[in-house]
Amino acid sequence: MSTEENLHDLAEYVIKYGTSLGADQVEAYTIFGSVKSIQIERGSIRSFTDTSNSGLGIRVIKDNAIGMASTTIFTEESLEKTIKDAYALAEISPPDPNFKSLPYDPKTAPTISGRFDEAIVDISVEEFTDLILDSIQIATVRDDAIISGNFNVGIGERYILNSEGVDRFASQTSVSGYLGVKIQDGEDIGNAYYYDAATQMKNFDHIKIGTEAGLRAQKMLGSQKIETASLPILLDPDSTYGTISPILSSGINAFSVFNKTAFFVDKIGDAIASSKLTITDDPFIPEGTDSAGFDDEGVVPKKLTLVENGILQTYITDSYTAPLVGLENTGHASRSSFASRPQPAPYTMKINAGSVSKDDLLADMKEGIYLMSSSIHSRGDNPQVSAQINQGFYVKDGELQYPVKNAVMGCTIFEIFEKIDNMSKETENRSGHEAPWMLLSPLRVSGGK
Amino acid sequence: MLDILEKVINKVSLSSKDFLDIRYAYAMGESFTVRNGRFDSVSNQTTGGIAIRALIDNAWGFTTIVKTDKESILQAVEKVVRMARAGSKYTKQERSIGDSWVFEGKGATTIEIDPRAVDKEVKFEKVVKTEKAAREHSDSIAESSSTYQESHGKEIVINSKGTKVENETHVIRLMKNVIGREGTKMQSVFDSVGGAGGWELIEKWDPEEEGLKAAVMAEKLLIAKEPPSGKMNVIMDPSLTGVFIHEAFGHACEADAIIAKTSVLEGRIGEKVGIEEINVYDDPTVKGLRGSFAYDSEGTKARKRVLVEGGILKEYFHTLETATALGMEPNGSGRAMNFNVTPQARMGNTYVDGGDMKIEEIAEIAKDGVYLKDSYGGYVMPAKGQFYFSCQMGYFIENGEITDMMGNVGMSGMTLEVLQNTFAIGKPWEPAFEGTCGKGGQWVPVTGGGPNLAVSNLVVGGTE
Numbered sequence: 001m002s003t004e005e006n007l008h009d010l011a012e013y014v015i016k017y018g019t020s021l022g023a024d025q026v027e028a029y030t031i032f033g034s035v036k037s038i039q040i041e042r043g044s045i046r047s048f049t050d051t052s053n054s055g056l057g058i059r060v061i062k063d064n065a066i067g068m069a070s071t072t073i074f075t076e077e078s079l080e081k082t083i084k085d086a087y088a089l090a091e092i093s094p095p096d097p098n099f100k101s102l103p104y105d106p107k108t109a110p111t112i113s114g115r116f117d118e119a120i121v122d123i124s125v126e127e128f129t130d131l132i133l134d135s136i137q138i139a140t141v142r143d144d145a146i147i148s149g150n151f152n153v154g155i156g157e158r159y160i161l162n163s164e165g166v167d168r169f170a171s172q173t174s175v176s177g178y179l180g181v182k183i184q185d186g187e188d189i190g191n192a193y194y195y196d197a198a199t200q201m202k203n204f205d206h207i208k209i210g211t212e213a214g215l216r217a218q219k220m221l222g223s224q225k226i227e228t229a230s231l232p233i234l235l236d237p238d239s240t241y242g243t244i245s246p247i248l249s250s251g252i253n254a255f256s257v258f259n260k261t262a263f264f265v266d267k268i269g270d271a272i273a274s275s276k277l278t279i280t281d282d283p284f285i286p287e288g289t290d291s292a293g294f295d296d297e298g299v300v301p302k303k304l305t306l307v308e309n310g311i312l313q314t315y316i317t318d319s320y321t322a323p324l325v326g327l328e329n330t331g332h333a334s335r336s337s338f339a340s341r342p343q344p345a346p347y348t349m350k351i352n353a354g355s356v357s358k359d360d361l362l363a364d365m366k367e368g369i370y371l372m373s374s375s376i377h378s379r380g381d382n383p384q385v386s387a388q389i390n391q392g393f394y395v396k397d398g399e400l401q402y403p404v405k406n407a408v409m410g411c412t413i414f415e416i417f418e419k420i421d422n423m424s425k426e427t428e429n430r431s432g433h434e435a436p437w438m439l440l441s442p443l444r445v446s447g448g449k
Numbered sequence: 450m451l452d453i454l455e456k457v458i459n460k461v462s463l464s465s466k467d468f469l470d471i472r473y474a475y476a477m478g479e480s481f482t483v484r485n486g487r488f489d490s491v492s493n494q495t496t497g498g499i500a501i502r503a504l505i506d507n508a509w510g511f512t513t514i515v516k517t518d519k520e521s522i523l524q525a526v527e528k529v530v531r532m533a534r535a536g537s538k539y540t541k542q543e544r545s546i547g548d549s550w551v552f553e554g555k556g557a558t559t560i561e562i563d564p565r566a567v568d569k570e571v572k573f574e575k576v577v578k579t580e581k582a583a584r585e586h587s588d589s590i591a592e593s594s595s596t597y598q599e600s601h602g603k604e605i606v607i608n609s610k611g612t613k614v615e616n617e618t619h620v621i622r623l624m625k626n627v628i629g630r631e632g633t634k635m636q637s638v639f640d641s642v643g644g645a646g647g648w649e650l651i652e653k654w655d656p657e658e659e660g661l662k663a664a665v666m667a668e669k670l671l672i673a674k675e676p677p678s679g680k681m682n683v684i685m686d687p688s689l690t691g692v693f694i695h696e697a698f699g700h701a702c703e704a705d706a707i708i709a710k711t712s713v714l715e716g717r718i719g720e721k722v723g724i725e726e727i728n729v730y731d732d733p734t735v736k737g738l739r740g741s742f743a744y745d746s747e748g749t750k751a752r753k754r755v756l757v758e759g760g761i762l763k764e765y766f767h768t769l770e771t772a773t774a775l776g777m778e779p780n781g782s783g784r785a786m787n788f789n790v791t792p793q794a795r796m797g798n799t800y801v802d803g804g805d806m807k808i809e810e811i812a813e814i815a816k817d818g819v820y821l822k823d824s825y826g827g828y829v830m831p832a833k834g835q836f837y838f839s840c841q842m843g844y845f846i847e848n849g850e851i852t853d854m855m856g857n858v859g860m861s862g863m864t865l866e867v868l869q870n871t872f873a874i875g876k877p878w879e880p881a882f883e884g885t886c887g888k889g890g891q892w893v894p895v896t897g898g899g900p901n902l903a904v905s906n907l908v909v910g911g912t913e
Contacts, residue, residue, distance in 0.1 A: 038536075039509075041709045045539035047509035048532040051789055054515070068492035073515060078495065085493040092569055093481075093491045125532075129539055146710040146832075182711060182832045189713070191833040228679040259485055260591040261628050261635070341490045379825075381592075381628050381637045386676075386859030386910040388837035390830065405835060408861045408910025410678050414633055446678040448861070448908045 007032055008169065010056065010074065011161040014083055018060050019163055021087045025061040025102045027162040029296070030054070031338045035154040038129060040179070043136055043147040048125065055338035060086040061102065064095035070339035102297070103319035103329065104164040109294040114287030119201040120153050120173040128153060131206050132177070138210030139179050141218055146184075149193075149213075151177035151206075166298035174289070175204045176431075181217035188223075190403075192216030192391060194373075197431040200287050216372070216391070223403035226394055226447035232368040232421070233376070233409070233440040234361055234395070237428035240435040242375030245349050247413045248279065248306060250380035252314070254321035255343045263383055263413055267312045273417035275310040276354060283331070283347040289432040290348045294331070297342055301331030306349070310417075316344040351435040354423030358437040361424055363398040369445060370395050376409055376416060383413045389445075406448030416440060450517065451615065454607045457522045461530070463609055468504040468546040469530070470608035471522065472746060474788035478600035479564075481573070483580045485592055498788040503529045504770070506537030507544045513789050547773040551610050552750050556743025557617040559736060560647035564599045564621055567648050572597050575623055575656055582660025583627045589671060590664050591630035595656075598622045598643075606748035614748035620644070620739060620894050622883070623651045625659055629667030636670035636856055638663045638841060640823075641883050644896070645741040669854060670842055676858035676911030682818030682846070683860065683907040684811055684873075689840050691882025691897025692824035693867075693904075694729060694801050696838045699897075700888070701831040701864050702756050702764070703782070703794040704771035713834035713864050714762060722762045723868025726804060729757040731766070733781065733797030739883050739894040740797035744781065747792050751781035756799075757868065766794040786891035793888055801899030804874025811873040811903050813849040819909060820844045820851050821858070824882045824897075834864040861908040875901030 011028035018026035037049040056079070057070040067089030071082040132151050139147050153175045160168045178195035194212035198204040235243060250256060251263035251272075264272050283301040285291050294300050297319050305313050315325055318333035321344055334345035362370065369392050376387040389407045393400040424437035454471050461469055475497035482490050498515040499522055510533030514525045564572075576595035584593035599621045606614045622643035629636050640663060644650050685693055706712035714722070723729075732753040733741050742751055747769050755763045765771070766782035771794055783792035812820065820843055827838030839859035845852045882897035 042542055044541040045508060045536050046542075046544075047511060047791075048536045049511040049791075050528070050532060051511070051513045053513075053789055066488070066491065068490060069494070070492065071495040073495060073497050082493070082495065089491045089493065093488050096487050096489075098487060125535060133539070148709050148711055180711070180832065189833055191830065260630060263633075339492065339494050341492075379637075381626075382635050382857065383633060384635075384857055386839055386857070388835070388859065388861045388910070390835075405833075406861050406863055406908050408678075408837070408859055408908050410676070410858070410910040410912040412633070412912075444678050444910075444912050446680070446861075446908050446910045448680055448863075448906070 007157065007159045011159050014058055015161055015163050017083050018058065018087060023060045023062050023087055023090065025163045027059040027102050029057040029335065029338055030159045032157040033154060035152055036125065037150060037152045038132055040132065040136060040147060040149040043140065045129065056082065057338040058083060058086040060090045062087065062090040064097065064099050065090050065093040066096060066099060067093055068341060098324055099320060100323055102162045102164050103299050104166055105299040107300045109168060109300050110284060112284055112286060112291045112293055115172045115199050115291060117173045117200045120175050121155060123153060123201065135179060135206040135210035138207060139181050139214040141214035142183055144183065145214065145217065146182040147179055149177065149179035160296065160298040162298065168294050168298040170293060173199055175201055177206060177209055179209050179213040181213045183217050183221065185221060188221055190217045190221035192220050197289050199289055203287060220391065220403045223405040225406050225449040226404055227449045228447045229445055230442040231445050232365060232442050233371060234365060234368060235371045235438045236373065237435040237437060238373045238430050239371040239375060240351060240438040241433045243377055243416065244279065244351055246375065246377045247416065248349065249346055252306060252312065252316055253344045254315045254317040254325045257315050258321055258324040261381055264312055268314060270312060271310045272312045273307060273310040274420035276420050276423050277307055277310050277417065278352040279307045280305050280350045281346045281348065282350060285348050285432065288348050292347065295333040296335045297333040299329055299331040299333065301347065304330060316346055318342055318344045348432060352423065353425050353427050353436040355425050356422055358424035358426050361422060361437055361439050362395065365395050365398055368395045369393065369404065370400055378413055385409065385411050385413060385416065408446045410444045410446060415443065419443065451605050451607065451613065453519050453522065454605060456519055457526060458607055458609060460523060461526055466545055468609055469526065470502050470606060470747065472500040472788065473605040474498065474500065474602065476600055476602040476787060478598065480596065480598040481576065482594055482596040483576045484594040485584060496787050500788045501525050501529045502791060503533040504544055504546060505530060505533035507542060508533050508536030508540045510536060511791050544770060545773055546610065546769045548610055550749065550769060550779050552612045552614050552744065552748050555615045558619040558645045560619050562648035564648045575651065575654060578656030579625050579660040582657045583625065583664040586661055586664035587668055589629050589631055589668055590627060592628040594626050596624045604746060606746065608748065612748040614744045616742065616744040618645060618742050619647060621646060621648065621650055623654055625663050627663040627667045629671045631671050634671055636667055638667045643883065644737045644739045646737045650737060670856050673842065673854040673856045675913045676855045677819065677909060677913050678911040680906050680908050682815040682903065682905050683909065684815055684818065684820040684846065684901055684903045686822040686901055687879040687898050688824045688881035689821050690801055690899030690902040692827050692838050692884065694899060695796060695799050695895065695897040696827040696829045696836045697862055697864055697867050698729060698756065699796045699799045700829045702766055704765035704767045704775060705794040706831045707765055708771050708774045711832040713831065717762050720762055721760050722865065723757055723760040724871050725760045726874055727757060727760050727868055727871055728802035730755055730802060731796055731799040735798055738798045738880050738896040740896045742797065745783040745792065746785035747783035749779045749781040749783060751797065754780050766796060768792055768794050784893050786893055790891050793891060795888065795893055796886065796895050798880060798896040800878055800880060800897065801902055803876045803878035803900040806873050806875050808875060808901050811875055811901055812846050812851050814873050815846050815903055816849050818846045820846055825857055835861065836864060837861050859910045861910065867904055870905045871902060872905055873903035
């Protein structure tokens with residue numbers, strides 16, 4: 001069987017063969033991805049890359065024990081071996097008393113508009129290269145600017161089938177790119193980068209990539225060490241999303257909640273943050289880079305309010321964890337690769353705006369730090385934050401003074417949530433992630449001065 | 450497979466300045482995790498395919514295929530040559546691969562006990578007992594987990610300059626992770642054993658002892674003091690010295706960043722970058738370590754790299770391309786995670802050479818500061834020369850004495866300052882940091898190490 005051309009047939013074959021071996025339940029997760037990449041080095045093209053990847057991940061359940069196997073090789077021999085491996089592992093693994101069943105969801109998955117763009121499929125290498133050269137030219141803010149980066153266009157397909165009747169297919173396109181710019185005056189280095197990602201070519205802002213990367217590199221010149229102090233922190237929208245999203249992902253993931261390692265165990269209905277914080281998770285945003293009509297087990301997800309005025313509303317679950325935490329399956333199963341077992345993860349969080357202008361937030365800051373495209377979060381299994389300031393500025397009397405180097409913020413994720421002092425009324429959408437500017441009351445900042 | 454690749458490469462006509470390589474890579478792995486008394490994943494993974502790379506008129510083309518027949522490979526070669534040729538009109542730099550570096554041979558990780566022949570039940574027992582010993586120690590252990598991983602890879606590399614190399618790698622690892630929790634306070638303890646080799650590397654792991662050790666430490670850390678904040682003297686244990694030298698210095702020595710002009714160490718070969726007593730090496734030929742291999746993914750024979758000797762910067766990590774561009778010798782640093790990606794300049798086993806001081810003597814010199822232990826990860830921005838790394842725990846140093854325990858904390862430093870700010874080097878060196886290093890989306894096994902090492906003026910990001 002040469003199956004690489006038809007992943008649905010391949011998945012069906014896996015279900016049938018696995019069942020025939022004696023499995024109680026079988027799941028086949030197959031992906032196909034085709035990516036064209038262009039790498040930039042020292043301001044010009046270094047390489048063209050064109051790769052296609054296929055992968056198959058199998059879950060087999062036998063007497064409540066789970067075996068998994070995966071492969072990228074789709075010959076008949078390899079497929080049979082992979083299915084037999086998964087079955088054999090299920091046979092020898094101890095049963096998991098917490099496992100109930102692979103899911104079945106009869107609901108029709110909603111179609112999310114704008115997830116597939118023929119313009120991305122059809123773009124020629126020459127057209128894509130011209131766009132990148134434009135971006136590089138704009139980023140060249142000085143003749144001696146060192147510019148590096150990478151741009152990609154891709155198509156992805158995903159099939160999920162299981163023996164309980166799940167049969168899902170989705171495809172999507174993507175375009176992404178980043179540029180890093182380095183400029184140097186003697187020992188003084190200005191270094192910054194900017195990226196963008198979209199599912200539609202029309203939403204991909206290659207001009208802004210060049211503009212922002214160049215401007216930010218210039219702004220990063222003249223960095224200085226600061227004294228150790230407790231200072232308020234103002235985060236730009238990219239930093240707000242980059243801080244809040246990973247903390248909440250780890251904090252309300254039902255797998256970690258069940259294991260008592262989530263930050264917000266037993267906190268539904270309780271205040272976990274300042275009342276300024278309201279967050280929704282929306283799987284269905286049109287043209288969203290993280291949107292999906294079904295999760296990585298084939299279940300149709302729900303749009304959820306996660307935090308309302310600082311009060312935790314729910315956890316995110318999948319088929320395995322929902323019964324363990326006594327909630328319904330919210331359809332948040334996510335796999336880090338075709339080979340991995342799913343765990344709950346959010347789609348696209350939306351962090352609500354406040355009522356103050358971003359300019360006023362900065363103007364009112366007597367002394368503090370302004371963070372740009374950074375994040376202050378911890379590892380998912382430890383609330384202790386010790387985060388280096390990568391792109392941050394020292395603020396005095398409402399004005400950015402100079403970039404900060406060699407400084408680390410120390411706090412806990414609980415403090416970050418409690419110390420949300422204000423949100424700006426303006427929000428910014430970066431690669432589908434919308435967030436406001438966010439002001440945190442003073443946190444400990446260790447400086448190198 | 451080598452026969453097929455040879456037939457293909459012999460059919461391709463290139464100018465002497467151009468370059469083509471074909472790499473067949475196949476890998477299979479096995480892993481399982483036990484968490485809080487339950488198996489939460491038991492899996493086998495197989496990946497395989499062929500990577501084809503061409504450098505034509507100064508531009509690279511790269512593609513991959515999973516079919517391994519001669520016709521499919523030939524078609525892919527033609528495609529990649531077309532891609533590179535199309536790209537050449539856009540490039541402004543000169544790129545080439547030297548003619549003189551041709552390698553032929555076979556290499557393999559030495560295995561005494563092949564883990565594929567070890568019964569699954571025996572493997573299960575190691576993780577089950579490790580996890581259980583930690584979990585049952587105390588109610589404050591919120592989560593205990595233990596993971597077993599083995600992987601077996603084969604690469605065949607052939608290129609248009611004449612290189613023909615076959616290489617096998619075998620890596621094994623057993624890990625434990627324990628999370629202690631009291632209310633909102635959480636502390637985790639991680640440790641692992643293994644390396645490039647077979648079951649013999651983990652056979653001596655005593656699951657009960659190791660599990661208990663982690664649980665006891667997690668419990669102690671829950672009542673440990675909060676770490677301090679500010680610029681101070683830091684003494685690092687061998688594990689932390691390993692991640693420190695990896696992040697602070699190793700990445701900045703990767704020559705792909707040097708030729709891209711995105712490393713602060715560009716153009717500094719021969720310059721003083723540290724105190725005279727400091728020596729930094731990377732050696733992928735040390736038997737049994739995670740970052741050990743015989744040939745890299747470009748077919749270059751691996752050898753020891755002298756990065757810093759007597760405080761002077763001596764060498765970078767080279768691929769064939771970077772060595773050619775800088776007029777230096779390739780040193781077997783071109784590593785690729787799998788068939789689907791291109792080789793990058795990477796580290797293997799990076800370490801600071803040992804000195805002659807005992808920890809008590811170092812603490813006495815430091816007088817005040819912190820003694821930090823056990824890596825918790827890190828990263829670096831080589832273009833800016835700023836790095837970050839963190840530890841799992843540590844102790845205060847007060848009036849030359851090692852005193853109270855503290856929890857995990859992160860640190861920031863500047864690449865061009867830290868080796869100059871080193872003020873004491875302990876003995877002996879140990880390859881204590883077993884890690885997986887990420888760069889450009891690729892993850893490869895590495896080891897880091899060194900002795901106890903003392904550095905002044907590191908910025909410690911605690912809360913007190």
